[in-house]
Amino acid sequence: MTLLVLPDQAHDVPWPTKDWPAGSLPAGLNRGAFEALISEAFAEPASELLGETHALLVVHGGRLVYERYGVASGPEATQPSWSMAKSMTHALVGMLVADGKLDIHRPADVPEWQGAGDPRAAITLDQLLRMSSGLAFIEDYVPGHPSDVIAMLYGVGKSDVAHYAADLPLAYPPGSFWNYASGTSNIVARCAAQAQGVDFAAFMRERLFGPLGMTSATPKFDAAGTFIGSSYCFCTARDFARFGLLYLRDGIWEGRRLLPPGWVDYARTPTFQQAGVTDGRYGSHWWLDIGGPGSFSANGYDGQLIVIVPDLDLVVVRNGATPLDKKDALRAWMGELVSAFR
Structure with a gap:
């Protein structure tokens, strides 16, 4: 598969480490379509199609x-x-790969899987990042439905989210079945902290948030000290955009490589998904195609999105509160918004 080329930062455009350089909407923009989409997103009190949009x-x-x-x-x-x-967890793992502290193709260092003959011991970080671990995790946000993600974040697992996820049995052989599972991200976050070996919050600030100027970034940790890498890093929309620009620029910031060569390509290379998957294509802790072929995105519950479109040199950030039954409409809306720039 051929991936779209990631564009370089223009020499005359300053990096937004302190302030975002301002520009104008491109002359080729379909303004009528763009303005109609904006009106829909910010309808009061809320869009019937999309719910609430808090930032764009x-x-x-x-x-x-x-x-x-x-x-x-x-x-x-x-x-x-x-x-x-x-997707931020993906970046942190990449930095530790560059440091030689993690190898994503080796079995993950997970204490719960070290018993004699435990088949989970074969699960690699790559399989966790690609949502292909085979663990029996139920990702369901509907109240009253069986849900591991709700139990992990708000119930019996909330004090040690990685242990909750790692303690689940296999449902499929590792690498044979794609299943989006927030628990795998928390296992990855704990593996990253173990490999890093000191203060993981400080590591996040020094290696990711600080260099990018993401001064608002506020990650959350559970009682066991694990970064809840599945779900919780609060930021301003401008700081989410900084993170998106890092990936659009192939992991380079102000001329310095923060992510190892090929790490962004790894994020956007499609993962095997069995027939019948309806959630959309997936890479490695990044989704694919919401902004058209070759795009990739960080997607969050309630319609949080960082969409990266390499061929348009575009990053779109959307924060809001979109009900689950409107998520497909939001995906279509975002696709149309990006198309207005074509």
Whole structure:
């Protein structure tokens, strides 16, 4: 498979480490379509199609060209990441791979799997990152339905989210079945912290948030000290856009490589998914295609999105509160928004 080329930062465009350089919407934009989509997103009191939109940012060519907030939000307001935190976990793993502290193709260092003859001991970090571990995890957000993600985040597993997920049995042989599972991200986050070996919160600040200027980033940890990498890193929309630009720029920031060569390509290379999957294509802790072929995105519950479109040199951030029954409409809306730039 041929991946789209990731564009470089233009020499005359400053990096947004301190402030976002401002730009204008491109001349080729379909303004009628764009304005109609914006009106729908920010309808009051809420869009019947999309629910509430709290923030929308568009970065084109490394410049912030559009920014709008809902009535109760603004540039300084932090927004929930939900599962966009998974993509940040992917970045942190990449940094530890570059440090020689992790090998994603070796069995993951998970204490719960070390018993004699335990088949889970064969699960690799790669399989966890690709949601192909085979663990029996139920990702369901409907109240009253069986749900491991709700039990992990709010119930019996909340004090030690990685242990809750790692203690589950196999449902399929590792690598044979794709199943989106937030628990695997928390196992990965604990593996990363074990490999890093000191203060993981400090590591996150020094290696990711600090260099990018993500001063608002607020990751959450459970009582066991594990970063809840499945779900919780609050940021302003501008800081989410900074993170998106890092991946659009192939892991390079201000001329310095923060992610190892090929790590962004690894994020956007499709994972095997069995027939019948309806959630969309997946890479490695990143989703694929929401902004058209070749795009990739960090997607979170309630419609949190960081969409990266390499061929348009575009990053789109959307934060809001979109009910589950409207998520397909939001995906279609985002696809149309990106298409307006074509």
